Amino acid sequence: MDPKTPQAQAVALGYDVLIHTDGACLGNPGPGGYAAVLECNGKSRELAAGYRRTTNNRMELLAVIEALASLTEPCSVELYTDSKYVGDAVEKGWLSGWRRNGWKTADKKPVKNQDLWRRLMPLLETHTVRFHWLRGHAGHKQNERCDALAKNAATAAGLLKDEGYETA
16 A cells, blocks of 8 residues: 555554545535545445535535444544535634534624534544545545545436525
8 A cells, every 4th residue: 555645644543434525516506416435444435415406515514424424433534525614614623613602603694504514513523533625626536536426416316305405
């Protein structure tokens, strides 16, 4: 294994699970999809689903939520996303601040996508997650795979209703 790959770095750091995520939206808002590729102990699993009307940020966030929710026991996770929105909210402490401030931003406006952030919080308490940003559409194999899965999910038949978005 090449020691420079994310997989090798995760193993060297003692992480149990390596996750790549992506979200896509055909129009914003519009039909969207999320995808995740999970790797653990040499095995890989892919997750994806599509929604009839949503936003790109919601799909980026839902990809992380569904990936973490699919883990059956507490894990150490190395998570790669091309979404600064998701990664920065966690790593820079915005999420903690929003919660402390009654789900208001620094500008005293309601935090967008609260329903999803609230779903993410207990998952972050269950798992040890370290977020990493990587540039999208830059040839990274797992990110490109997630992008393709998310776009395919957004165009599939039988798209789901994004309850948090369509009722917001």
